[in-house]
Amino acid sequence: MICPHCAFPNDHGAQVCAKCKRPLEDQGVGWLSSPVSKPPAETAERDQPDAGSAREVERALSEALEKEHRGDLRGAFLACQAVLLERPPDLPESLLAALYLAMGRVSTAQGKPERARKYLQGVLEIQPTEPEALRLLAELEPEEASAETPQPMGAAAEAGGATRSMSASGRLVWTAMFWMRAAAMLIDVLLVIGLLAIMLLLSALILDRSSAELLAALGASLAHMSILLVVFGLLLLVYLTVFVRYGGQTVGKMVLGLRVVRYDGHSVGSAHAVLRALGMVLAALPGLAGFVWAAFDLNRRGWHDKIAGTLVVRLKPPRRALIAEPGRAALEAR
DSSP states (O other), X not given: OBOTTTOOBOOTTOSBOTTTOOXXXXXXXXXXXXXXXXXXXXXXXXXXXXXXXXXXXXXXXXXXXXXXXXTOHHHHHHHHHHHHHTOOTTOOXXXXXXXXXXXXXXXXXXXXXXXXXXXXXXXXXXXXXXXHHHHHHHHHSTTTOOOSSOEEOOSOOTTTTOEEEEOTTSOEEXXXXXXXXXXXXXXXXXXXXXXXXXXXXXXXXXXXXXXHHHHHHHHTOHHHHHHHHXXXXXXXXXXXXXXXXXXXXXXXXXXXXXXXXXXXSSOOOHHHHHHHHHHHHHHHTTTTHHHHGGGTSTTOOOHHHHHHTEEEEESSOOHHHHHHSTTTXXXXXX
């Protein structure tokens, strides 16, 4: 029974809300206590739901979904809760089920299985065959739960091959597509080349030589070129390590809207950042095969990601994914 005052999911048959301590049948809004109960008699005569109210609920669900994918789980839950508290009496059951499903999914990601289970059971009272609610309830069972390894949420999505995955913490994420990662790396490489060119230009000014003469001198010796390549490689690794450690984003990833996180969904620490940089060296040795591996991996992880236990995710879900998202199907089926 969902409390009409605070939207807390109580056990069936409860008379008083376990959270706000208010009666569940009070102030003429007792019909809110059950997801399948009917509106009061004065509103039962309405044959068609109010389109404006339904659109407001749809917008709130879309906002909650975006917050969920950004990692703002509390904001996503509160957005759904606010709608549930102020829901119109003629709200379609499909939208109510979508609200319960979103709140149950977010509660699961927050590590609150009891609350999640009650909302998901509310979904099944309205839509007994809802696949995502059935799956989440199955995962909440002790013998089925596993918080050590992430579980893929399905094959490539409609939005250009982006993969929706669940981190080990239960947070839903959209992994970055290979071409996005490659474009971000290209931006980073060009940036480091630019920094190296500036360093060479400053060196030429200090040595009172033209930049062309300095480049000619470097190119004339294989040893000099080797040193230049080593300096470039070290500069690139330092750049990638520092930026991933502090913020999880290089300049290229900022442009593409990507971020490096740990496989459990938390921020990357110093040890993970250093391991990832060393893993990049190993990934580059066999002809960049370790980087290309991300194009075929289910979670778009290269060798360096597997070594460091990291994952590259998109900060925002693909636009088309918001429509195809499980739970949004109820909105489109109206």
